[in-house]
Amino acid sequence: MQSALSAVTPRLEPRPLDPRDVEVPLTPEEQRSIAMQLGPLLLGVGLLGLGSLYALWVPDQADMAALIQAVAALVVATPILRRGLRGFMSSEPANLTEQLVSLAVLASMAVGEFVTAGLVPLFLELGHLFEERSSRGAVAAIDGIRKLSSQQATRVQDGVEEEVEPDQLRSGDEVIVRPGQVIPVDGQVLTGFSSVDQAPITGESVYEDVEPGSSVFSGTVNLGGVLRIRAEGVGGQSVLGRVVETLRQVEQSKTPALRLIERYAGVYLPVVLSVAGVTLFTTGELGRAIAVLIVSCPCALVLAGPAAMIVSMTASTRRSILIKSASFLETVAEVDTLILDKTGTVTAGALSLDRVIASGDATEQEVLQVAAACAHGSLHPVSRAIVRAAEESQLDYAPAETSEELPGKGVRVAGSEPCLLGRRQWLADEGVAIPDQAPASGPGVWVARGHEVLGYLSLSDRPRAEARAALEQTRQLGMERLVLLTGDREEVAREVAEELGFDAYVAEVLPEQKLEVVREEQASGHKVMMVGDGVNDALALSGSDVGVAVGARVNEVALGGADVALLSEDLDRLPMMMRLAEKTRSVVVQNALIGTLFSVGMVALASLGVITPLTGAVLHNAGALFVIANSSRLSGGETSAVQA
Template structure:
């Protein structure tokens, strides 16, 4: 007895957890639960269960099935099916609802209330399951709309005002405190903060944001305070674009699905003709009704959209936005992937990789001098130098004077004297002697794609800084994974040949096209297609726009990038993570295999059911059960794609 209080507490805790889980479920799937199809399905199901409890033998004995509960269950379900059939006829979309409408109407006329109820409930349950798969797949992104705060603090005319989110305008200065959700897309003007961007980019770790950095609506400010200048609001934000494209993805249908629907149009007259023939041949109208029930193409038509929507949902949950179902089909056929270099295989930003002291100063001293001189510079090379110093936690005070020199160099006065930074030629033009050995070393580094700048202190060269656009850490493993999948890889870049070949060599890409213009990238894609390859082009969406549009599948690096990427690419890698690419290829191939499995299974069940219905072995109720139960394996086979995980090597 001593354990009773503990058991009671566990029971109460379980009940609370159950209630909370139910509340979360209702909150997440509110639209699905309030959909008319769901409401009619549940109403018909509840009435059928009640009728079965009151009159259990009514399922097998039509005389006992003529009760008001069976009739109510049949009408609740049939009315919605009839309405759907009428809507389909008006739109010239001859779906499975039409033969089922004939079947349920005929069953009601001859007094087979239980048969009509079972047929209606099972057909509606199949549709409801499909809608649930769709709701589950899109739920992760649909929930993003709830990530935005209702009210926002805006600084206008020196005053801090709290306004509703809809009143925030572009160029407004928005204040973001620690723990706040960021309500707009914008650029940090002041402050430093740790931002959790998992909801948008899928990044597991928070990232630091400083003045000049971009932030996105829906992300969380974990620590720090920011002033953000608004660049996009409402549906123009990255969050709004995600929602819009997910809706488009769920509305659009792949070519394979349209073909099935076209064939489905022939099923309706075929079912009616076969049913009429069986009635004439056997004189048994129940057999004709059974034929109408089992001959419906709903399971076959269900085979494709469930798999495509589940695949789109899986991609979204892993940080990739697929615009439409047709992309899944196209991705499954890809046999060659062409990569842009800058911003795709590399970060697209210079990074200080080497510091070579050329005098008595240490490496740290050279970096400190360069960072102070470059602190006010807006050039990417200058920012890279300052960032390197900050990464080492070096003090970087403002220079006393700062001048930008013609030729992308800077001259600054600091406490220790005068500092000049620039390429060797610039320093020579400033009257600073560049030793031939230093000149030769710099020339050799430039020849292999590096950027070299020299640091002079009080007229003497004290160090050499080497910068380069570094490879993304996952690029090499992605290329290796693609090769294992049998995919041909190509590097297509506008960069110089030496740099392109060096990058390709490091990654194991044997085919390189360098120093090409955007139009030439399109020609390369077309040449690959003419050779029989289905091409995916991966780029950052700037100069790659035409190639992204020409390829069989365009993949843009980062949805937060350019509008060109969003409009021309079929897929956006939200976190700029190349490892998503092999996953998308594997996912697409498995989706197409699932569709083929679904079609083979549904055709087999159709053939068996028709064969059993003609001699009268199947009755309307058993035929409906067999037909609708056959949709469960199809939906389950598709739904498993949502949980398909990435395999990292």
């Protein structure tokens, strides 16, 4: 049936939708803001030109020319003067530039240097516009993700379709998603067959085939047929909603560099004024003092953290890594111990068939056939694993028409030759003779036909294919100690720990005991990164130095206690995140160092008379532009941004 539907269902050309591909034009507010900034600048330039020409044409009316130039300077400088006045009444470091430039403009006007008073703010404003344009590419990718959450949805009520905003949807609503549309909710497919592109959320390049009963989540893209979905998670409770909220939190968080600048912002201005005063007193040249004020604007230093953080946030989001707080960057470099939850994090979180052990004259194929026939109608994880193994082996079997599932025991199939699938003790209670040499370890079930045992099926939750390589990479990146944490049995924990090369493991622990393990490691002097995926990991995630939540459907409780969310369950994202964090931290340090050296050097040159006020206004932006250019390296490909 699925093949027939696929043949008549229109399919789009497979192409991943990426936030980078979403064109984000300037909003009306942004357009008005740019127009309001350019308007006074253009008017001021015109008046400055008119004043200069008037001085040339009518040299005996120098006062009139000076008046025109003074008006021009006021027109150009008014926005900066206004922000400078507001800056004197606040302690925000971003206002230091406006404060210093305002003083320079007023000093220039006081001595009749109206051309300088007009050109200095002109160059600075044009430089700021260029800086905003340079950083917009990074912000646009983030806006693209937000735009995914704002597309209209088609809701079905009483058989009638209606277009609604995503925030109008409620849990239990049914929505129609056509080919090419973004799925607006987390939910379950009711009707339809299709392929879903999960790249915008998880970064997975392989499309997920869905059918009735499949789970889908918001922000992913329907590529094939029409899907009817029942909403289970909407708005802020959906996967995409949590992504958008996390981005909002990151934008509001502050980097260490910015917090440092804020701490000393109240000292910076008096120091600069003192330097300018000393320059004026020792040289007697007001121009030098004005130049000192202009080049002291700490734009490069103020941008050191935010510029790198915005680009890093964009790069990490493209790789399905959500960094919730800027403080994570300074902590991750100090981490030396990695603790990972087992089930669903290191392992797939689902049982799979390991081996089939036949008894007597039965064959392994016969054992699996009978087991799959019994398990076919059951929803138990063991039954589903057996059926999946039979289907993957392309094994023909006849599903039982009637079966009885006994909780905690197994499945009974009635008929001329009744079959049993379940625990050893239950089969023994039913009169089945179990061999003495029975498998002793690992979860599994027995299969019997009549009173004759056919064999044993061993199942396990296997480690992810990429787990060992990913853990080895974390060691190369500085992890000294790897610890496996699980509520599972001792022998299972030991087997997984030995297979993946963990230094230690702790088994059979409750959620609060996981937190105790984290605290014990911290008490031993270790900096701990905890990686988990569920509610039972939330306490340990919040108590660790760095908490990492794994999986697109990670529980909101676990996400709330984490510093980072890996939307893909692929553990390769873990060393990728560590490389990106280290790279970002390095860029922030570089930016701060460059900004500091640039400001000190410019002040020295200005006090020596090498830099004039106009030259200072032009060169002042060079440091900020260098910081933006240096930060943009974080948005490069895998080799430049996240590879060691």
